Amino acid sequence: MNAPAAPAAPAAPLRERRHPRIHAPRLHPSASWVVPLVLGVVFGGWAIFIDHNQGSSLLAAGILGLVAAVVVGAVCYAVGRVQSxxxxxxxxxxxxxxxxxxxxxxxxxxxxxxxxxxxxxxxxxxxxxxxxxxxxxxxxxxxxx
Missing domain, CATH: 1.20.58 (Methane Monooxygenase Hydroxylase; Chain G, domain 1)
Incomplete structure (x- = not known):
């Protein structure tokens, strides 16, 4: 009655569902200082714009923007140097x-x-x-x- 069953065929391997990968290209060596410079300039300009629209004089907003640009640029450069x-x-x-x-x-x-x-x-x-x-x-x- 309970005869041995024939061996089952091996199941087809399940295909793994893979997420799309982000492939970052290698950057040019000058990107180590160009990217922080651009980020600093954009950040400083944004700070000038916001501060001047809040009623500060253009000179005071410019000084705030310059300091903000230097600080953000220096921090971004430092992060780029120590991140690896x-x-x-x-x-x-x-x-x-x-x-x-x-x-x-x-x-x-x-x-x-x-x-x-x-x-x-x-x-x-x-x-x-x-x-x-x-x-x-x-x-x-x-x-x-």
Whole structure:
């Protein structure tokens, strides 16, 4: 009655569903200083625009924008120099911290309260950390393949 059954045919291997990969091209060596320079100029110009629209004189807004541009450019250059040996988690946290602080500062220049600017900076920083974490881990999987 219970005769042995014929061996079942091996099941076809399931195809893994892979997420699309982000392939970042190798950057030219001058990008190590050009990218922070451009980010600093854009950030400083944005700070000038916001501060001048809030009623500051053009000279005061220009000084604020110049200081902001130098600080953001220097921080971005420093992040670019130290990011390679860092773990992806720390690198993502570093990117999130820089963006959160920068946008929180710009929001505070626009006349918002310190608490609201801190909240916006924290929210943007956490969102950037999550996105950077995802991107860095996707690139780490590419390197393993």
């Amino acid at each position: 040996p860092l773990m992806p988690e720390l690198r993502a946290a570093l990117y999130g911290t820089v963006l959160g602080c920068a946008l929180g500062f710009l929001y505070s220049v626009s006349g918002a309260s310190v608490y609201r600017a801190s909240g916006v900076g924290l929210g943007v920083g956490l969102a950037m950390t999550a996105m950077a974490y995802y991107v860095f881990h996707m690139r780490a999987e590419d390197a393993e393949d």
